[in-house]
Amino acid sequence: MENIDSETISFIAADWGTTNLRIWAIDVNGDVICKRTSDQGMSMVEPDGFESILVKLTEDLLSNNWVMPVVICGMVGSKNGWMEAPYESVPSNVSKPKRIVSPKTKDPRISVKILPGLKQRFPEDVMRGEETQISGFLRNNPNFSGCLCLPGTHTKWVAVENGLVERFQTSITGEMYNILSRYSILQLTLDMKSWDQQEFLDSVQEITKSPDLLLSMLFRIRAKSLLIATVASPTTAVLSGLLIGYDVLSAKYFWQNRPIYVLGEEKLANLYADAFSFQKIDATVFNVDQATVLGLISAKKIAFELNTYS
């Protein structure tokens, strides 16, 4: 680990999801001093194991002389996580979460706050973690009105009005990509290690014309490869294009005639932006790591109000 002076750290920000734990040490200026990632996601951790994993990953950042604030978003706040932080309802001011919880810790060097997720009753939907990314985006874009897209295992489409989350919609696009490429007949056909951008765009076009044919177009990938003796197998770009194209179309209600920002891992976010360009629509990519950190900085201020850090 790096040699870091713990006195320069203002607090520790963390995003603890199902499969990963990421932490950032933040200084008084809101800058990131260091970033660490662990594969000890929520699903890998025993109910009473969260504290020790966190302490182990941050040991050298802690001090015996004061209590380090730790602010965490993500699935760690779910029923099966460290401690349940109840969902807040939309419409929601995600920049000012209220239902923050604070699990008891044995280690006197840390004070932990876990942020709530969001829920929507009609139609039923939930998120945990993305609300903090949205808050981070809004820190840089207060009073934003428009559509946010947060692509991933469970892609979130979000309607924001004057800085408030009004409504959202989740699709299992990323999960579908994973299970189709691992377990379906497509694994026999697709070249899982290659990418062809033109195939991606062609597939976006194909599904955009006929969104009712998703399950048929998936089989057509297989049929094509049986019937047409081409040198190269189709790449994962075909599967990605069909699913992302379908996803974008399914969220038309959210983005039509609205400013659009995509908050996601760079490569994936750019694919969504490409799918929008294909429809002659501009979508701007916003760095999701930055959004997460900014969101946790906002939340830290709320969660530890007595501190003057802003």
Added chain:
Amino acid sequence: MENIDSETISFIAADWGTTNLRIWAIDVNGDVICKRTSDQGMSMVEPDGFESILVKLTEDLLSNNWVMPVVICGMVGSKNGWMEAPYESVPSNVSKPKRIVSPKTKDPRISVKILPGLKQRFPEDVMRGEETQISGFLRNNPNFSGCLCLPGTHTKWVAVENGLVERFQTSITGEMYNILSRYSILQLTLDMKSWDQQEFLDSVQEITKSPDLLLSMLFRIRAKSLLIATVASPTTAVLSGLLIGYDVLSAKYFWQNRPIYVLGEEKLANLYADAFSFQKIDATVFNVDQATVLGLISAKKIAFELNTYS
């Protein structure tokens, strides 16, 4: 095994798919004398292992005094099967297959014929096995014009005109059901052993209203169960309803204003018929086992033309 007089057997009919092998001993009247099933599907068999599996399953039905005709349809005729029977192109008279192949056998008691599948060039599509079921249906319904639905792992929608297969469309509906229930987040939520017919119909209705929301509605199953504390978990009927509802809608071109028959395993075929009833459309279920046998009887006549059996 039953005690069967091999002299009463006119030929052996077989459907050798990816996961199963089914055989029927047929008498001179076209009646089934016995039926056997093995889990030695094509994917389980070494390239040179097909003959011995077949002989083992039919040993007591064979005679040293004459050569038993064996007619087989299904994936066994694919590139990775016993011997490749090239696809025939649509439009096709499936009752009179031409590209039948005859693998050399060591056992002098059998003569094997493997039936070809069907291919379609625009849009690209293929089938193997279903063409024989269609042929069997047409044996009872010559000059049929209308839509045939053959639900399964890869559901086939077929347009028939005057007894000819004009066009077809495959969807990976069954495969999607399998991988979603095994590998997706829904396995945490759905009660995989229960069924609720009303949930099925509600889900058909839901997806029929918004076919562009399939990937969102799949997540909504999860969100609902997190947000609404009901006693019972949603059943597999929800997943089935969304997928079958989407499948039916995707094939509207095939069935709209046309007579519809569903050829499938009883429970599944009835679900498709239920999904049609929901749209106030009649679909008739036709026994798929019977269709397979009838199709193999038609093919046997073609494949062994010197025989007088009809």
